[in-house]
Amino acid sequence: MSDRETISMRSGNLGRSVLASPALLVVPTILLLLFTYVWPLLQVLRLSFSAADASVLDGAGFTLKHYIDFFLDPTSLRVIWRSFWISIASTIIALVVAYPYAISIARGGPMMRRLLISIALLPMTTSGVVRAYGVIMVLGREGPLNALLLTLGIVSRPVEFLYGPAALIIGNAYFVLPFVILPLATGIARIDRRLLDAASTLGATRLAMTRTVTLPLLVPAIAAGSVVAFTLNMTAFVTPGLLGGQGYLVITTLLGQQMFALANWITGAVIAVVLLAIVIVTMSVYQAWMDRKAKFYAPRS
Incomplete structure (x- = not known):
């Protein structure tokens, strides 16, 4: 093999190794995030500390x-607390409802699995x-939910689900x-069935095995x-805006009200930063707690 061919092969291998390097592969994503997320977020952060007029961008x-x-405004604190507990309640309800459905996906046959996943993603x-x-049609005064409650005799007149916490949570x-x-279906599918068989052999009930x-x-x-x-x-933003209305504000609808209805850009920027901080802090604490749980239940050598 000639020197020219050797140099060509080495340069080709070097080019492939550079293209395959993880650092280079993430560059497009990093650039996209910098221009579409980080830079606008820094502008919002700068605006929230601005001493200029509230309507000046x-x-x-x-x-x-x-x-x-x-933070001295009682309405702001009430809206933050309302947003927080509604989000927590909605997440818990989603987990409870999703668990048996995820079991059906993980334990079903190929056809049933594809059908259930398609329904979930529909x-x-x-x-x-x-x-x-x-959701508005279902929860309305003339909707099927109120019709069912009236038919069963649970209520004597239609219930106002809309424009309140019930509509937002649902x-x-x-x-x-x-x-x-x-994620639940994937996690259930990865559980070794022999562990459940062993628990059943030792006399554990279905509830005890689940727990x-x-x-x-x-x-x-x-x-x-x-x-x-x-x-x-x-x-x-869309969900609370349509299901909660202007009479039942959460932090995102308050943000939209300040920015789009009142053109109060600085207050809107403050709300956006507070919302981001709440999400980051809550998720960091929750993730740390779940990590400790995962380590506690991890198999020990």
């Missing part, structure tokens, strides 16, 4: 006054506005179900699904 100066005013083929209006839980079902075997092994899947669900619930 290109503010200057530095002040903490806007944050102090926001709502994602339409926009959030269409799905929200579907709507949020419905919207995040696919993001909870799939002592299945759920501990599903800690990573539960963490993955609940983190995504809580984040989506906390940052959702």
Whole structure:
């Protein structure tokens, strides 16, 4: 082999190794995030500390006054607490509803598995506005839910589900179900059936097996699904805007009201930063707690 061929082969191998290096492969994603997420987020952060007029986008100066005013306002604290507990409740309900469905996916045959996954993903083929209006039709005074309650004699007159916490919790839980079902189904499918057989042989009931075997092994899947669900619930805008209305504000609708209706850009930036901080802190604490749970249940050598 000639020197020229040797040099050509080495340069080709070097080019392939450079293209295959993990550092280079993530460059396009990093650049996209820098231009579409990090840079706008830094601008919002800068604006939230601006000492300029609230309606000015290109503010200057530095002040903490806007944050102090926001946290001293009882309405702001009430909206933050409302957003937090509704997101938590929606996530818990989604986990409870998704668990038996995920078991059916993991334990079913190939055809049944594909059918159930398609049904779970079907709502994602339409926009959030269409799905929200579907929930409005179900929860309305003349909707099927009120008709069922009246038929069963549970209530004597239609219940006002809309524009309150019930509509938001049901709507949020419905919207995040696919993001909870799939991680749970994957986690259940990976559980070694011999562990369940051993527990059954030792006399454990189905409930005891779920509590002592299945759920501990599903800690990573539960963490993955609940983190995504809580984040989506906390940052959702279309769902609370249509199901909660202007009379039942959460932090995202308050943000939209300040920015789009009142053109109060600085207060809107403050709310956006507070929302981001709440999500990051909550998820960090929750993830640390779940990691400790996962290590506790991990097999010991």
